[in-house]
Amino acid sequence: xxxxxxxxxxxxxxxxxxxxxxxxxxxxxxxxxxxxxxxxxxxxxxxxxxxxxxxxxxxxxxxxxxxxxxxxxxxxxxxxxxxxxxxxxxxxxxxxxxxxxxxxxxxxxxxxxxxxxxxxxxxxxxxxxxxxxxxxxxxxxxxxxxxxxxxxxxxxxxxxxxxxxxxxxxxxxxxxxxxxxxxxxxxxxxxxxxxxxxxxxxxxxxxxxxxxxxxxxxxxxxxxxxxxxxxxxxxxxxxxxxxxxxxxxxxxxxxxxxxxxxxxxxxxxxxxxxxxxxxxxxxxxxxxxxxxxxxxxxxxxxxxxxx
Amino acid sequence: xxxxxxxxxxxxxxxxxxxxxxxxxxxxxxxxxxxxxxxxxxxxxxxxxxxxxxxxxxxxxxxxxxxxxxxxxxxxxxxxxxxxxxxxxxxxxxxxxxxxxxxxxxxxxxxxxxxxxxxxxxxxxxxxxxxxxxxxxxxx
Numbered sequence: 292x293x294x295x296x297x298x299x300x301x302x303x304x305x306x307x308x309x310x311x312x313x314x315x316x317x318x319x320x321x322x323x324x325x326x327x328x329x330x331x332x333x334x335x336x337x338x339x340x341x342x343x344x345x346x347x348x349x350x351x352x353x354x355x356x357x358x359x360x361x362x363x364x365x366x367x368x369x370x371x372x373x374x375x376x377x378x379x380x381x382x383x384x385x386x387x388x389x390x391x392x393x394x395x396x397x398x399x400x401x402x403x404x405x406x407x408x409x410x411x412x413x414x415x416x417x418x419x420x421x422x423x424x425x426x427x428x429x430x431x432x433x434x435x436x437x438x439x440x441x442x443x444x445x446x447x448x449x450x451x452x453x454x455x456x457x458x459x460x461x462x463x464x465x466x467x468x469x470x471x472x473x474x475x476x477x478x479x480x481x482x483x484x485x486x487x488x489x490x491x492x493x494x495x496x497x498x499x500x501x502x503x504x505x506x507x508x509x510x511x512x513x514x515x516x517x518x519x520x521x522x523x524x525x526x527x528x529x530x531x532x533x534x535x536x537x538x539x540x541x542x543x544x545x546x547x548x549x550x551x552x553x554x555x556x557x558x559x560x561x562x563x564x565x566x567x568x569x570x571x572x573x574x575x576x577x578x579x580x581x582x583x584x585x586x587x588x589x590x591x592x593x594x595x596x597x598x
Numbered sequence: 599x600x601x602x603x604x605x606x607x608x609x610x611x612x613x614x615x616x617x618x619x620x621x622x623x624x625x626x627x628x629x630x631x632x633x634x635x636x637x638x639x640x641x642x643x644x645x646x647x648x649x650x651x652x653x654x655x656x657x658x659x660x661x662x663x664x665x666x667x668x669x670x671x672x673x674x675x676x677x678x679x680x681x682x683x684x685x686x687x688x689x690x691x692x693x694x695x696x697x698x699x700x701x702x703x704x705x706x707x708x709x710x711x712x713x714x715x716x717x718x719x720x721x722x723x724x725x726x727x728x729x730x731x732x733x734x735x736x737x738x
Binding site: 377378379396397398399400401403404418419420421484485486489490 | 702704705706707708709710712713720721728729730731732733734735
């Protein structure tokens with residue numbers, strides 16, 4: 292039963308619940324008209340304590356396409372938050388006005404605190420460098436619909452694996468499906484955190500390799516997940532400038548890849564995927580953004596209990 | 599050889615890692631106690647060569663979770679009429695609240711002061727705990 296629940300971590304959902312959401316997302320994609328009024332009278336509050344365009348738009352358009360309405364802020368300086376209001380207080384007040392909340396926050400664990408104090412479902416729309424479960428739902432739905440399966444794949448994840456919250460959530464989620472293997476490609480400074488290695492990969496005996504050069508491993512991959520080296524996650528600019536161009540996918544590297552490999556990216560990209568790659572049939576990152584909106588429609592419909 | 603009398607009714611905290619006895623003695627506020635106590639340091643031990651022991655001639659309440667966190671090798675002996683009535687082997691607690699603080703500057707607990715700091719044990723052997731909110735690992 293998903294009605295009334297919050298989604299903070301991708302592991303909050305069982306595989307059966309994920310399947311339920313994916314099935315609804317497929318139905319919505321197939322017959323969007325059947326779902327255009329199911330959330331009539333419901334209000335989504337988008338509390339974005341740090342800037343985001345696509346995730347917020349994705350949530351907002353998803354709610355509008357279900358027939359609901361949207362309120363919120365995308366910049367906390369214009370709200371009571373700038374006066375020092377706590378997350379707990381903000382959420383208790385917003386819960387009086389809205390039926391469901393999507394929260395993005397620069398501090399890790401903030402949506403978890405919100406869910407502890409909230410009377411309405413909270414969806415974590417990204418907390419610091421920690422988790423981003425709806426991006427994970429997006430990634431899983433994209434892989435499932437394009438590759439036809441979530442199992443038996445070699446998944447390469449490239450770029451910022453230390454602060455990239457989408458990466459942590461995706462590894463957690465894909466680790467639950469059988470026979471998946473990970474190749475983690477990053478500079479030393481941006482390697483995957485120890486807790487992901489220990490508690491997810493090693494604990495579940497999942498095969499993984501850490502690599503430094505994309506071109507050396509790209510030929511083994513069924514899925515290549517590229518990430519942006521995010522400036523806002525660094526404490527000093529020198530480190531950012533030194534590392535930002537480390538891992539760029541271009542046509543030359545792509546020639547070494549399998550013909551049916553798919554390329555995913557949570558977007559926005561900076562320069563880690565060259566524009567020349569966009570025309571390649573393996574480039575699926577814009578389709579991925581569309582799947583993201585449909586999966587958020589399905590998730591909110593389930594948490595609101597309207598589908 | 600120093601001789602310290604055995605106690606009649608009270609508590610013996612045994613197998614404290616050598617050098618850590620004073621930390622536990624201070625944590626229990628025993629320096630201000632109005633009953634007899636003894637901190638015995640560098641006692642020979644078959645397990646770890648040396649150990650510290652605390653003897654308390656009184657029945658006091660002990661927070662076993664906190665003591666386990668300070669030194670999980672400790673054994674607490676409850677003495678009644680000079681006989682060991684109960685032997686309690688401490689271990690690292692599975693969950694601790696408001697004892698450890700998260701050092702991750704990006705953790706919500708660094709700014710929201712009302713939040714209870716919660717850590718869950720993830721590796722008993724290495725003494726590793728994970729922050730409930732941000733997943734940062736701290737080692738005891």
